[in-house]
Amino acid sequence: MKYTTAPHVAKKLIKRIKLKKSKEYKSVKSSLSIDAESWGDAYTHKDEYVAKMNFxxxxxxxxYGSEAKRILGLLAQDTDLSGFVSLDPPVLAAEIAHAVRQEMAVSLGDIVFRRTGMGSAARPKPESLRAAADVLTSxxxxxxQTKDKEIQEVLARYSPLEGIGDA
Structure with missing residues (x-):
């Protein structure tokens, strides 16, 4: 769980615990789902984002919880950040810019392994790593030279896993 969403999730969990004690318990899973209306204006304009940026x-x-508003703000300021650097999982260039500007990310490894889900399930595609590194370069x-070194460092973290699961 990310620190930006943890307070929101914790508040909802406490409410659920109180309801359980009062015999009005509902599914914790449904109570922790995102209620888009609670994010106010930023989400009510979703159709504009769908039309302008196709997502x-x-x-x-x-x-990101409440931090999503900052990322949407970056998109409003700079449409160059609206492109996806990865589709599986979906990661916007604006998410990487946000990680650098607000969360002090300073390396590609930090972006791939900590700030986004890019490296959590499998090695990211080379074009996704390059696109993420391009945003960091900017x-x-x-x-x-630094960009290439950062990409090689990320790829090196996957090298012990090569061949595992091959038929």
């Missing part, structure tokens, strides 16, 4: 911002609210002023 529903609900995944941002699910992933945000942090990297040169090509």
């Amino acid at each position: 529903d911002p609900l995944f941002l609210f699910q992933r 945000e942090l002023g990297w040169d090509e």
Whole structure:
């Protein structure tokens, strides 16, 4: 669980515990789901995001909680950040810019392994790593050598796993 969503989830969990004690318990899973209306204006304009940028911002609210508003703000300021650097899982360039500007991310490994879900299930595609590194290059002023080094460091973390699961 990310720190940005933890307070919201904790408050809902406490409510659920209180309801359980009063015999009005409902499914914890349903009580912890994102209630889009609770995010106010940012989510009520979702149709605009769908029309302009071809995605529903609900995944941002699910992933970042109240911090999603900041990411949507970045998208409003700079449409160059509206592109996806990864589709599986979906990761916007704006998420990477947000991680650098608000969460002090300074490496590609930090983005891949901690700030996004890019590296959680499998090694990201090379084009996704390069696209993420391009955003970091823009945000942090990297040169090509630094960008290539960062990509190689991420790929090296997967090398012990090569061959596992091959038929």
